[in-house]
Amino acid sequence: MSEMYQKEVPLYGDLIDLVGEVNAEVLSQQPDIKQQLEHTGEIDRLNMERHGAIRLGTAAELSMMRRLFAVMGMYPVGYYDLAPAGVPVHSTAFRAIDTQSLNNSPFRVFTSLLRLDLIDDETLKQEAITALDKRTIFTDNVISLIERFEEEGGLAAEDAKQFVKEALETFRWHDNTPVSKALYQQLLAQHGLIADVVGFKGPHINHLTPRTLDIDAVQAGMQAKGIPPKAIIEGPPKRECPILLRQTSFKALEEAVNFKNPEGGYETGHHTARFGEIEQRGVALTPKGRALYDKLLNQARHQLGVTPNADNASEYYQILERSFEAFPDDYQTLHDEGLAYFYYQAADDAEISCADTELALDHFEPKSLDVDYVNDALAKQTITDLLQQGMIRLEPIVYEDFLPVSAAGIFQSNLHDSNEQEEQNGEQNSKQRSDKGQANKEAFENALGAQVYDELELYQTLQTQSLKACLAQLNSTVLDSNALDSSA
Structure with a gap:
C-alpha cells in the first residue's frame, strides 16, 4: 500500500x-x-x-x-x-x-x-x-x-x-x-x-x-x-x-x-x-490522564477563542504550553499518579537475593493479578518498593490509537x-x-x-500482563538463587 x-x-x-x-x-x-x-x-x-x-x-x-x-x-x-x-x-x-x-x-x-x-x-x-x-x-x-x-x-x-x-x-x-x-x-x-x-x-x-x-x-x-x-x-x-x-x-x-x-x-x-x-x-494515558489532557486542551483552545490556524499559530503554542504545565512531565510521576500506562520489566542487572524482596514477591503469588488487585494499596506499595530497589523498571506503553x-x-x-x-x-x-x-x-x-x-481496556490488559510476567521472572530468579544457596 x-x-x-x-x-x-x-x-x-x-x-x-x-x-x-x-x-x-x-x-x-x-x-x-x-x-x-x-x-x-x-x-x-x-x-x-x-x-x-x-x-x-x-x-x-x-x-x-x-x-x-x-x-x-x-x-x-x-x-x-x-x-x-x-x-x-x-x-x-x-x-x-x-x-x-x-x-x-x-x-x-x-x-x-x-x-x-x-x-x-x-x-x-x-x-x-x-x-x-x-x-x-x-x-x-x-x-x-x-x-x-x-x-x-x-x-x-x-x-x-x-x-x-x-x-x-x-x-x-x-x-x-x-x-x-x-x-x-x-x-x-x-x-x-x-x-x-x-x-x-x-x-x-x-x-x-x-x-x-x-x-x-x-x-x-x-x-x-x-x-x-x-x-x-x-x-x-x-x-x-x-x-x-x-x-x-x-x-x-x-x-x-x-x-x-x-x-x-x-x-x-x-x-x-x-x-x-x-x-x-x-505514552498511552489512563482515564484519569485522558480527563486531564482533555481539560487542559479545551482550556487552551477556549483561551485562544478561535480555531488554531496559520495566523495565530505562535500564540496558540504559547497558550498550549502554559496550559500543559499542569500535566506532569516525567514518567515516574505519570506512573505514581496513575496518569499513564506502563510496561513493568525486570531490570537487566537486578541482583535478587534479599529475603525482603522474596517476601514482597510472595505477596503476589496467591492472587490472580486482576485489575482491582494490582491497584490495591499493598500491591502498589510492593511495586513502589521494587522500583526504588531497581529491581524493575518502567517503560511507556505507546499510544496506538x-x-x-x-x-x-x-x-x-x-x-x-x-x-x-x-x-x-x-x-x-x-x-x-x-x-x-x-x-x-x-x-x-x-x-x-x-x-x-475498548482501547483503554487493551492498555490496562497490557500493563497487567507485563506486571504478572515481570513478577514471575523475579520470583523464578529468587527461587533459582535460593536453590543455589541451599546446594552450596
Missing part, C-alpha cells in the same frame, strides 16, 4: 525520506530514546510503521472492510464521533491488539463511515445514497479469498499473495469518477468529505502516515524542503515525555479528475483531498477545494453541526457487524 501510494503521490516519498533522516538523528543523539524503544520492542518496527485513512459510504462496505482487515489480524479498536467537530463521519481504527503483533505489523487504518443523516438537503441525500448503492469497492476475487480465510482459518502462501494484490485494488486511486460534475459540486458545497466519499469509485487512501521521533524537526524540515506543511501540529505540546499523539501533514494536492458526463464521456475538473501526514506517538479533535483538525485542513477559510472558520462550522447528530456507537457497530474493542 505504501509503495502504491508513493507512486500515486510522489511527495509522500519525499516525506518518508525526511522522517527517516530525523529518526536516525534522534537515535544517534539521544541514546535513552533508543534504549527505551529497544526495551519495548518498537525499535525494529519504527521505519515500517504506518497508519492510513479511508472513508466508506455504506454499512455493507464497512462490514466487508472489517472482514478484509481480519485476514491480516487487524481488529476495530475505539469509536470516534467527528460530527461535533464539523466532520460528518464516525470511525474506528483497525489494528493489531497485542504487543507482539503490533511490533510485527505496526499498521493501522483509521476507517470512517459517512453519516448521510447529516446532509441537510433531502434530495441531495437521496442522490448520494443512489450513487453509493451503484458502486462495488471490492473485487470478486478478494471476497472469495476472505470467505476462504473465514472457512479454513487461514490462507495458503499463494492465496495470501493474491489476497494482497486483490485488496490493493480497493484502495487504489481512480481519476475517472462515477458522478457528474454538477452532483460533485453539490456534494462539495455540503462538505468536502461527502464529495470525497460519494464522488469516487472507491475508498482511495487519503493519507499514509509514518511515525517520527521528533515531529517539530519534521515540521521545520518540510518547510526547508519546500513541502507545504499544515500550520498547526495537532495534539499536546512538545514535552520531555511525549503523551498520546501529535500530528501534522503537508497540504492536500489539487488533482485532475474526469467527471462522468450524463450525455456520455467525461469532463475535466479537479479534486483536493489526498495528503501526507506525520505522527509522533507518546487516535484523538477525535486532532483527526478533525487534519481532515478540515485538507478537504477543501480552494477554500482555506474553512480551517479558520472550523469552530463556527463545528457549532452549526454539533446539534445535528449525536454519537451513535450502537448504529456504527451494527453497520460494522461487531463490537469495537
Whole structure:
C-alpha cells in the first residue's frame, strides 16, 4: 500500500525520506530514546510503521472492510464521533491488539463511515445514497479469498499473495469518477468529505502516515524542503515525555479528475483531498490522564477563542504550553499518579537475593493479578518498593490509537477545494453541526457487524500482563538463587 501510494503521490516519498533522516538523528543523539524503544520492542518496527485513512459510504462496505482487515489480524479498536467537530463521519481504527503483533505489523487504518443523516438537503441525500448503492469497492476475487480465510482459518502462501494484490485494488486511486460534475459540486458545497466519499469509485487512501521521533524537526524540515506543511501540529505540546499523539501533514494536492458526463464521456475538473501526514506517538494515558489532557486542551483552545490556524499559530503554542504545565512531565510521576500506562520489566542487572524482596514477591503469588488487585494499596506499595530497589523498571506503553479533535483538525485542513477559510472558520462550522447528530456507537457497530474493542481496556490488559510476567521472572530468579544457596 505504501509503495502504491508513493507512486500515486510522489511527495509522500519525499516525506518518508525526511522522517527517516530525523529518526536516525534522534537515535544517534539521544541514546535513552533508543534504549527505551529497544526495551519495548518498537525499535525494529519504527521505519515500517504506518497508519492510513479511508472513508466508506455504506454499512455493507464497512462490514466487508472489517472482514478484509481480519485476514491480516487487524481488529476495530475505539469509536470516534467527528460530527461535533464539523466532520460528518464516525470511525474506528483497525489494528493489531497485542504487543507482539503490533511490533510485527505496526499498521493501522483509521476507517470512517459517512453519516448521510447529516446532509441537510433531502434530495441531495437521496442522490448520494443512489450513487453509493451503484458502486462495488471490492473485487470478486478478494471476497472469495476472505470467505476462504473465514472457512479454513487461514490462507495458503499463494492465496495470501493474491489476497494482497486483490485488496490493493480497493484502495487504489481512480481519476475517472462515477458522478457528474454538477452532483460533485453539490456534494462539495455540503462538505468536502461527502464529495470525497460519494464522488469516487472507491475508498482511495487519503493519507499514509509514518511515525517520527521528533515531529517539530519534521515540521521545520518540510518547510526547508519546500513541502507545504499544515500550520498547526495537532495534539499536546512538545514535552520531555511525549503523551498520546501529535500530528501534522503537508497540504492536500489539487488533482485532475474526469467527471462522468450524463450525455456520455467525461469532463475535466479537479479534486483536493489526498495528503501526507506525520505522527509522533507518546505514552498511552489512563482515564484519569485522558480527563486531564482533555481539560487542559479545551482550556487552551477556549483561551485562544478561535480555531488554531496559520495566523495565530505562535500564540496558540504559547497558550498550549502554559496550559500543559499542569500535566506532569516525567514518567515516574505519570506512573505514581496513575496518569499513564506502563510496561513493568525486570531490570537487566537486578541482583535478587534479599529475603525482603522474596517476601514482597510472595505477596503476589496467591492472587490472580486482576485489575482491582494490582491497584490495591499493598500491591502498589510492593511495586513502589521494587522500583526504588531497581529491581524493575518502567517503560511507556505507546499510544496506538487516535484523538477525535486532532483527526478533525487534519481532515478540515485538507478537504477543501480552494477554500482555506474553512480551517479558520472550523469552530463556527463545528457549532452549526454539533446539534445535528449525536454519537451513535450502537448504529456504527451494527453497520460494522461487531463490537469495537475498548482501547483503554487493551492498555490496562497490557500493563497487567507485563506486571504478572515481570513478577514471575523475579520470583523464578529468587527461587533459582535460593536453590543455589541451599546446594552450596
